[in-house]
Amino acid sequence: xxxxxxxxxxxxxxxxxxxxxxxxxxxxxxxxxxxxxxxxxxxxxxxxxxxxxxxxxxxxxxxxxxxxxxxxxxxxxxxxxxxxxxxxxxxxxxxxxxxxxxxxxxxxxxxxxxxxxxxxxxxxxxxxxxxxxxxxxxxxxxxxxxxxxxxxxxxxxxxxxxxxxxxxxxxxxxx
Ligand SMILES: Cc1cc2nc3c(=O)[nH]c(=O)nc-3n(C[C@H](O)[C@H](O)[C@H](O)COP(=O)(O)O)c2cc1C
Numbered sequence: 001x002x003x004x005x006x007x008x009x010x011x012x013x014x015x016x017x018x019x020x021x022x023x024x025x026x027x028x029x030x031x032x033x034x035x036x037x038x039x040x041x042x043x044x045x046x047x048x049x050x051x052x053x054x055x056x057x058x059x060x061x062x063x064x065x066x067x068x069x070x071x072x073x074x075x076x077x078x079x080x081x082x083x084x085x086x087x088x089x090x091x092x093x094x095x096x097x098x099x100x101x102x103x104x105x106x107x108x109x110x111x112x113x114x115x116x117x118x119x120x121x122x123x124x125x126x127x128x129x130x131x132x133x134x135x136x137x138x139x140x141x142x143x144x145x146x147x148x149x150x151x152x153x154x155x156x157x158x159x160x161x162x163x164x165x166x167x168x169x170x171x172x173x174x175x
Pocket of ligand 1: 007008009010011013014015016017075076077078079080081111112113114116117118
């Protein structure tokens with residue numbers, strides 16, 4: 001079984017990528033394909049540029065999903081929505097296959113330094129990712145990342161840690 005994992009961020013210090021890496025520790029039996037959105041940089045989506053064809057990176061992103069059994073991701077929140085880096089990948093890939101996520105089971109997460117933990121982008125993704133083929137089985141938002149996460153340890157807040165662990169267990173029982 002193979003997991004395709006990504007953070008919806010192009011930051012080299014992405015807190016969402018740190019959360020994804022932490023969650024992936026609960027899947028030791030799986031082969032992991034954790035990508036970096038910086039390897040999927042494409043021109044800013046435009047219907048004019050699109051006439052020249054689709055970037056290889058967009059096809060590769062979709063191929064990663066085709067080849068996986070599960071998706072584990074965490075979305076960065078910028079101005080209450082997706083990061084530009086993720087939205088560009090989203091837009092390009094949706095033009096090739098509107099069912100981007102190809103009915104793969106998804107553990108969907110978000111985090112931010114704020115108390116809502118990326119709750120706005122989570123709400124948007126929960127509502128609309130299914131239109132793009134996502135089979136969201138569990139969701140988790142980590143609020144106040146800097147207070148609740150230690151890069152050496154992971155989630156330090158025991159209630160939030162228990163919540164994520166329980167959701168991952170539920171996720172595993174559904175796949
Ligand atoms: C342009 C911009 C807009 C942001 N808007 C929000 C926001 O609406 N809500 C929020 O919780 N955090 C917001 N933030 C803070 C991000 O959550 C924070 O930068 C976080 O580290 C992003 O995740 P990442 O480290 O995985 O990229 C914003 C940051 C930037 C740069």
